[in-house]
Amino acid sequence: MATTTLTPQAESYRRSWVLDWLTTVDHKKIGILYIVNSFLFFFAAGILALVIRTELMVPGLQFLDEPTYNQAFTMHGTIMIFLFVVPILSGFANYIVPLMLGAPDMAFPRINALSFWMLPLGGGLIFSGYLFGGAAAEGWTGYAPLTSDAERFSASVGTDLWILGLVFVGTSSILGSVNFITTIFKMRAPGMTLFRMPIFVWTVLVTAVLILLATPVLTAGLIALFIDRNYGGSFFDPAAGGNPILWQHIFWFFGHPEVYIVILPAMGVVSEILPVFSRKPLFGYRAFVYATVGIGLLSFSVWAHHMFTTGKVFLPFFAFMTTLIGIPTGVKMFNWMATMWRGSISFTTPMLFAIGFITMFLIGGISGVMLASPAIDFHMQDTYFVVAHLHYVFFGGSVFGIFAASYFWFPKMFGRRLNERLGKIHFWIHFIGFNLAFFPMHSLGILGMPRRVADYSPDAGWTIYNLVSTVGAFMIAVSIIPFLINVVATLINGERVGDDPWEANTLEWATTSPPPPYNFDTLPPIRSERPVFDLRHKHDAEHLAADASIVEAPGSHA
Amino acid sequence: MRGQVAATRRRTAIRGGLLLALAVVLGGCMLPPEPATTQADATYGLYIFVFALAVLVFVGVEGFILYSVIRYRRRDDRLPDQLHGNNTVEIIWTAIPTVIVFVIFFFSIGTLGVVEARSDDPAVVVEVDGFQWQWTFRYTDDDSDPNNDYTVTGSAAQPPVMVLPVGEPVVVRLRSADVIHSFFVPNFLIKRDLIPLPEGQQLNELEFTIDRVGIYAGQCAEFCGNQHAAMTFTIDAREPADYATWIEAARSGAPPPPPSAAPGGTVIELTADQLAFDTDQIEVPAGEPFVIRLVNNDTVPHDVGIYAGADELFNGEDIPAGGSIDYQVSALEAGEYDFLCTIHPNMNGTLVAQ
Amino acid sequence: MTVDAPTSQTADLGPRLEAAHPELNRGLPIPLVGMLLFIASEVMFFGGLFAAYFNARAQAVGGHWGPPEGAHELEAWPLAAILTIILVASSFTMQFGVWAIRRGDQRRLRMWVGVTLLLGILFLAGQLYDYSTLGFGIGDGIFGTTFYTLTGFHGAHVFGGAVGLTILFARANAGQFSARNHIAVEAISMYWHFVDVVWIALFSILYFLK
């Protein structure tokens, strides 16, 4: 093997650290920028959620009027999805994927920086509506013709800014996905075959393909929307030969793959964490890979399940394809269960969040399958049942995965481990608050409470559920406090834990914490999807052989 | 070490208890409203079936996770068996959801057939127009003379009532001229969108046969702009004979009987003639709903709106020449308000709530 | 437990991964993979716009599809056809440039890139002229909307390609390319061919599909 030792190049001139972060093209710094930026947007959108919940706590319009309320949920949904969940998962992938592959950086470091900087720009544009007479207020789905006919229905420039902002954010993800796919195909270390890649990398790969193929379609739709609003176009204007239903097809052709874009990497995170803390390999690695690819393929053929009540789609086909998606997802679920089965499970904070993921995502998945039945969906569509479903998959799924990832990889990023005690406090308040906030929404939806209403009748019998839900929402907010304290305190004065505190499996743990520029001084040999595990236990085995007084544990052959 | 194990055990127990409690307490709240149409009965049955399967999957999977988490928590440093997978079980647990999913799909399509079935000759056809932000219901009949149609248009203060017979198939035709709305009656377990469609495309229709007399709340379910939440309506299902009397009276132009959902209250009479109201001062009780009975003796249409400064508190529908109506106005706080005809704003006066 | 990897078992990895491991260098070079992926996303973008076009066409009332009353029908001949010939020709000239630099012929590369750039500009100018004579606008019904959106976004891509060609031209003049090192030329040419293919699709659908 060629030996090119890597010494970090000495800086010939000093730069302020601010400038350093602003101009960095190092995938690790960009990853951290992504994560911090996304958390800021999460707090903003979370505060909007609290505003929504406060208004809905009891019937009557207490402190918002309708336009303000409509802006609140539109911004909440848009920001949560496009500026929190999607980018933060890209952030983790940015940091971790090159490390997992044994690569020195992403394939296109400068494009990587560009993708990141488009996010605050796009997010800023979306939010800036508030400065110009009101943000967009048509829902994150922006249905035409409400959104497309500015003159009659949505004069606010907030909607135009929302469109422009989303085009930036979308372009950012497209460039990011080009970068990920290229990195994964071209930058793997020697020995890292496709079927030795960690599952997280596989999920990022499939996600990137989904982004690459779905997001441009949304961009095209947004541009059509912009033309209709500002240049007299008639894509969605029924009076001039257009069709408002076209928007729904375009949006959901993107929108459904989008929901897997936000869940697949979180599934990847969980698939890394469960084996580490069960001290077993992931059960059914190949099945898992096939299931991920299967979900990716299916996700392009189900979009019209969001349009069952339009009366304009062929119900049996879309219902059938939608229910099919339950099968590969079920395979994943069962593989996770089998991974824990007969394991040796320790309940660290990342593990708690990972278990939280599988238990809560299950509920969201099941309600999804219920919605996939058209007759049931006729009742549930656009009610709080859908809101419950989407929070169980987004929050119970992706957000639990995101916190699992945060606790899991924090020691890699900063060399210090987040305090476990605070972490567990965070988890339990979070978990209980989450269920209080979103479970009652199922009942609300079944009883017929429509979504996107600022007010409801006191006679409808919905008050108690709304009240409980609001209490839960504030519990979630409270749970964030120990998390923030934890992060700050740990950065200042946390426990230094070395390079591999969790006894983990994958390559990122084979370098220092935090890793040096270009990541690796040396790489262990890669003979399986758990190179660091192999290394550790080869070592153990040698010790065991040397010291005959230690009885070999059953099955611990490396 | 011991203490830690005990603590985790305690936590898992708490966690299990919580999940169970949630399932029991909230499971009871997972039933749809009592169905009121034959179609809704079918959907309800399907829902119960699917929900039962859902509970089965939920309990099975969560139970297994809970068991593993408790049973296989870490006790010592021994490395467990490094099991990488097993093709037989992979096949089994691909097959299980496949079967479940096919069963659900099969029953779903069956129910869909019932819900979407159309009869040749519905007893009543109501044309429903959604607009920002209310509804117009138009009862057509066999002849093409629109004068024989009965039309009711709702307002935010007085959402419209759709009176319908029980036991007979009813069709609503759904149309919108502005944005997309959705006609949703929770007790019917169904909704359908009202879409502004390009020329030549088929309007959406819903057909149902109500099987219980009663008052059912309805509401627009597709977000349609600022007052989306105000797009409510009521379905008033009556015995066919009662319905016949009602529709005959309504068609003949007699003032339709006040909606049965109306809370009543004080009735204030107001007459419009020669572009003026008969009074420029009306008094109403504060803090309770009341009725303004507008009699239009003029040759042009009129209505009544109530304002506090620039804020519109009430805006009644237009009444054609020679017509009359009971406007149901919700409670006002004590104080002075303006009332006027929104078509002819110089027909105005003061409304005192005390 | 920390990993103290025995050095005998480890492979060293340099910053220039590819230099250290020539076996990774097989297949397409990294920048071209990136360009191909980017083009894939562009295909989906135009796919979205084409879907809107076909949707509108399929529902056109009474099967009538064409410019609004009063404006004349779209005519393939002469202008649009000439533009098509120009753009297709520019694809060839671009490819000649690529072949030239693969042989290490810098002079021909400069020439062909220059010609390609000129043809691109000619195409854009011709299209703008075409717009000015059409007699209907983007706001005149769904036909105008789809026509201008499709051709306009294609034009924007030609413009983007022309910017790329300008940079390429400048770099070629500075002698920055050689037979071994000319990935940028390959990448821009891929993009340029893609833009050409989109135009051929547009031309046949807008002007010929009845």
Ligand code: HEA
């Ligand atoms: C992360 C995001 C995410 C994910 C993963 C999913 C997953 C699924 N979703 Fe969801 N969905 C959303 C986000 C997501 N959804 C959002 C945001 C909306 C609303 C958008 C809006 O209108 O604002 C929505 C709306 C939505 C609708 C439309 C509702 C309506 O508006 O009327 C439907 C209908 O079919 C649906 C179905 C499904 C299905 C079948 C899955 C499946 O993928 C779930 C599969 C998982 C399981 C089934 C669990 C595990 C499986 C097993 C344990 C096997 C055994 C189980 C069975 C055989 C049942 N979703």
Ligand code: HEA
């Ligand atoms: C990933 C996606 C995601 C996430 C995480 C959330 C999180 C939350 N959501 Fe959201 N939601 C959506 C995606 C998401 N939502 C979408 C897509 C919609 C549909 C929008 C539409 O209809 O168009 C929606 C709609 C929606 C509604 C329905 C509105 C309506 O239809 O009228 C409601 C109502 O309760 C709600 C509530 C909440 C709550 C209480 C949280 C909570 O979990 C939030 C918890 C977070 C916090 C509370 C932040 C904590 C921060 C602090 C405590 C501040 C500290 C700050 C500093 C120190 C700077 N959401």
Ligand code: CUA
């Ligand atoms: Cu009409 Cu909502």
Ligand SMILES: [Cu+2]
């Ligand atoms: Cu979907």
